[in-house]
Amino acid sequence: xxxxxxxxxxxxxxxxxxxxxxxxxxxxxxxxxxxxxxxxxxxxxxxxxxxxxxxxxxxxxxxxxxxxxxxxxxxxxxxxxxxxxxxxxxxxxxxxxxxxxxxxxxxxxxxxx
Amino acid sequence: xxxxxxxxxxxxxxxxxxxxxxxxxxxxxxxxxxxxxxxxxxxxxxxxxxxxxxxxxxxxxxxxxxxxxxxxxxxxxxxxxxxxxxxxxxxxxxxxxxxxxxxxxxxxxxxxxxxxxxxxxxxxxxxxxxxxxxxxxxxxxxxxxxxxxxxxxxxxxxxxxxxxxxxxxxxxxxxxxxxxxxxxxxxxxxxxxxxxxxxxxxxxxxxxxxxxxxxxxxxxxxxxxxxxxxxxxxxxxxxxxxxxxxxxxxxxxxxxxxxxxxxxxxxxxxxxxxxxxxxxxxxxxxxxxxxxxxxxxxxxxxxxxxxxxxxxxxxxxxxxxxxxxxxxxxxxxxxxxxxxxxxxxxxxxxxxxxxxxxxxxxxxxxxxxxxxxxxxxxxxxxxxxxxxxxxxxxxxxxxxxxxxxxxxxxxxxxxxxxxxxxxxxxxxxxxxxxxxxxxxxxxxxxxxxxxxxxxxxxxxxxxxxxxxxxxxxxxxxxxxxxxxxxxxxxxxxxxxxxxxxxxxxxxxxxxxxxxxxxxxxxxxxxxxxxxxxxxxxxxxxxxxxxxxxxxxxxxxxxxxxxxxxxxxxxxxxxxxxx
Numbered sequence: 001x002x003x004x005x006x007x008x009x010x011x012x013x014x015x016x017x018x019x020x021x022x023x024x025x026x027x028x029x030x031x032x033x034x035x036x037x038x039x040x041x042x043x044x045x046x047x048x049x050x051x052x053x054x055x056x057x058x059x060x061x062x063x064x065x066x067x068x069x070x071x072x073x074x075x076x077x078x079x080x081x082x083x084x085x086x087x088x089x090x091x092x093x094x095x096x097x098x099x100x101x102x103x104x105x106x107x108x109x110x111x112x113x
Numbered sequence: 114x115x116x117x118x119x120x121x122x123x124x125x126x127x128x129x130x131x132x133x134x135x136x137x138x139x140x141x142x143x144x145x146x147x148x149x150x151x152x153x154x155x156x157x158x159x160x161x162x163x164x165x166x167x168x169x170x171x172x173x174x175x176x177x178x179x180x181x182x183x184x185x186x187x188x189x190x191x192x193x194x195x196x197x198x199x200x201x202x203x204x205x206x207x208x209x210x211x212x213x214x215x216x217x218x219x220x221x222x223x224x225x226x227x228x229x230x231x232x233x234x235x236x237x238x239x240x241x242x243x244x245x246x247x248x249x250x251x252x253x254x255x256x257x258x259x260x261x262x263x264x265x266x267x268x269x270x271x272x273x274x275x276x277x278x279x280x281x282x283x284x285x286x287x288x289x290x291x292x293x294x295x296x297x298x299x300x301x302x303x304x305x306x307x308x309x310x311x312x313x314x315x316x317x318x319x320x321x322x323x324x325x326x327x328x329x330x331x332x333x334x335x336x337x338x339x340x341x342x343x344x345x346x347x348x349x350x351x352x353x354x355x356x357x358x359x360x361x362x363x364x365x366x367x368x369x370x371x372x373x374x375x376x377x378x379x380x381x382x383x384x385x386x387x388x389x390x391x392x393x394x395x396x397x398x399x400x401x402x403x404x405x406x407x408x409x410x411x412x413x414x415x416x417x418x419x420x421x422x423x424x425x426x427x428x429x430x431x432x433x434x435x436x437x438x439x440x441x442x443x444x445x446x447x448x449x450x451x452x453x454x455x456x457x458x459x460x461x462x463x464x465x466x467x468x469x470x471x472x473x474x475x476x477x478x479x480x481x482x483x484x485x486x487x488x489x490x491x492x493x494x495x496x497x498x499x500x501x502x503x504x505x506x507x508x509x510x511x512x513x514x515x516x517x518x519x520x521x522x523x524x525x526x527x528x529x530x531x532x533x534x535x536x537x538x539x540x541x542x543x544x545x546x547x548x549x550x551x552x553x554x555x556x557x558x559x560x561x562x563x564x565x566x567x568x569x570x571x572x573x574x575x576x577x578x579x580x581x582x583x584x585x586x587x588x589x590x591x592x593x594x595x596x597x598x599x600x601x602x603x604x605x606x607x608x609x610x611x612x613x614x615x616x617x618x619x620x621x622x623x624x625x626x627x628x629x630x631x632x633x634x635x636x637x638x639x640x641x642x643x644x645x646x647x648x649x650x651x652x653x654x655x656x657x658x659x660x661x662x663x664x665x666x667x668x669x670x671x672x673x674x675x676x677x678x679x680x681x682x683x684x685x686x687x688x689x690x691x
Contacts, residue, residue: 038248039242044285045285046288048287050311051310055299057298058187059386068146076285079253079285084457087128087133093435094122094123
């Protein structure tokens with residue numbers, strides 16, 4: 001955990017400045033033709049392990065082994081459906097391919113690069 | 114080239130122009146779990162995959178692929194939780210090989226790379242939404258948490274723009290013993306509700322952390338008192354628009370099950386996104402509060418509090434206990450003149466009074482039924498308020514209710530015997546628990562020649578045996594309501610019959626209810642009843658008031674003049690907006 005958390009933190013530190021260096025506000029275009037209100041958001045179900053264990057279904061050790069206790073604790077909280085929808089219709093997968101496309105586009109505009 | 118070096122695969126989006134990047138590391142951080150473990154993906158349900166045997170061995174303890182019904186209870190629940198939370202499937206029962214391998218890791222307690230699974234799953238579903246128009250977003254809660262931790266909600270809070278209703282806040286449905294019962298893993302009689310049972314989160318969104326423990330469902334007096342008290346203590350003002358409509362610290366909406374989600378949301382629903390009011394009563398109060406919110410120049414309650422001055426409000430309220438002698442001191446009138454500058458403010462104040470009167474009437478009726486019921490109601494009201502003010506208000510409202518009951522009964526007798534002045538002094542001394550009553554009685558010793566306000570009229574309901582059903586009144590038009598009243602109301606009738614678009618439907622509605630109550634009461638009383646006259650009188654003065662309103666609207670002096678008479682029947686108020 002300790003070793004991995006340092007990796008996470010370094011990633012986090014890289015991510016945070018990247019959002020700050022970028023223009024503070026940027027309206028991203030929609031990436032899908034679906035309307036926001038058409039989307040169904042599936043909200044995760046919080047799990048009551050104590051109740052399940054009482055009824056003969058002991059799952060705690062299984063999820064403990066996966067180190068997911070924090071995750072299940074997080075689940076019992078508010079979900080902002082409209083924000084999630086707003087986020088989703090503008091989401092874009094930025095992977096190696098997208099990055100390469102970005103580079104290609106720049107080169108196309110300015111061949112000197 | 115001005116481009117950042119490619120670091121890792123990310124999902125990029127923006128909320129209200131604020132960029133949001135989500136990577137595997139982000140998810141790992143949000144679920145506070147190391148980004149490590151096994152990850153197997155893209156198995157594509159190939160029958161020959163070596164994983165098949167391994168997975169079947171773990172799941173069914175057999176080399177052959179079994180059926181769902183052959184799974185043990187624990188495995189079924191694991192699968193369910195996986196389908197709901199870890200790798201949401203959004204339909205379809207057959208787990209893919211990927212899902213089964215994931216389950217295999219859990220069952221054998223080998224650490225799997227959950228953040229990576231989740232991230233890949235998000236990308237997969239995002240691409241499905243983009244390419245095959247899948248109407249489905251997984252990980253609603255996870256995204257919300259990411260947005261929250263990313264400071265989006267704080268940013269929204271700064272602009273003070275969003276409420277839970279607008280954000281569409283929900284919480285998930287809890288998987289517990291009851292779920293076992295529903296999917297028939299345990300018998301119905303074996304299910305037991307435990308005291309430790311997890312409850313749906315009642316955490317209000319962080320946008321509302323400073324919200325006062327009051328809501329618009331509370332009686333106006335309670336709201337007013339709280340705000341004044343808050344101002345005295347902290348010097349901060351609470352704006353009327355900041356008061357939540359109801360206790361949003363209460364339960365949030367619960368997410369519907371996937372099965373019931375089939376019906377797509379309509380645009381109107383999305384734009385509105387306000388839950389349907391449960392009852393007509395709720396609708397009424399909601400409408401009233403919405404009206405307040407809709408007002409662009411929403412009056413700061415502190416302003417209002419200063420202008421209205423608690424003693425005034427109380428005097429007004431207590432005046433209602435004296436059907437015949439309910440005067441207003443000239444000082445009081447002067448005060449009002451100085452205090453209320455704008456007509457709109459006046460009408461708002463009047464609305465508040467009206468609401469206060471309405472709640473008063475409710476209490477009276479309850480008193481008629483039984484004293485116990487009154488206490489119950491008081492407790493109910495008190496229960497709506499959160500802990501800090503809870504104790505105080507509970508006591509206060511009980512005391513006030515009791516004192517009111519006593520005083521009202523006594524006063525009714527006194528009015529008949531005409532010995533009000535003398536005895537009211539004694540009464541004033543006797544009623545320590547309700548200083549407001551005493552103050553009112555002192556005020557009663559002022560001048561007696563003043564006209565009666567609409568609240569007095571409401572006090573007539575003390576004599577009525579049953580309360581008019583307010584829910585029926587919403588449909589009755591004003592002109593209908595006034596038909597039964599004496600001919601002196603004609604000018605007003607005329608004004609009401611004019612076609613106009615009510616700018617403040619909630620005001621009109623509540624006024625309609627008030628007047629209907631009055632009509633009902635009038636009808637029930639015998640013609641020679643001592644209480645008849647005060648009921649008609651306020652209507653007599655109405656025409657003068659109407660004239661006042663018909664003066665040029667732009668003239669500030671006219672508005673000031675009319676606002677000084679704002680203690681006249683609130684009935685006429687809507688005419689201002691015609």
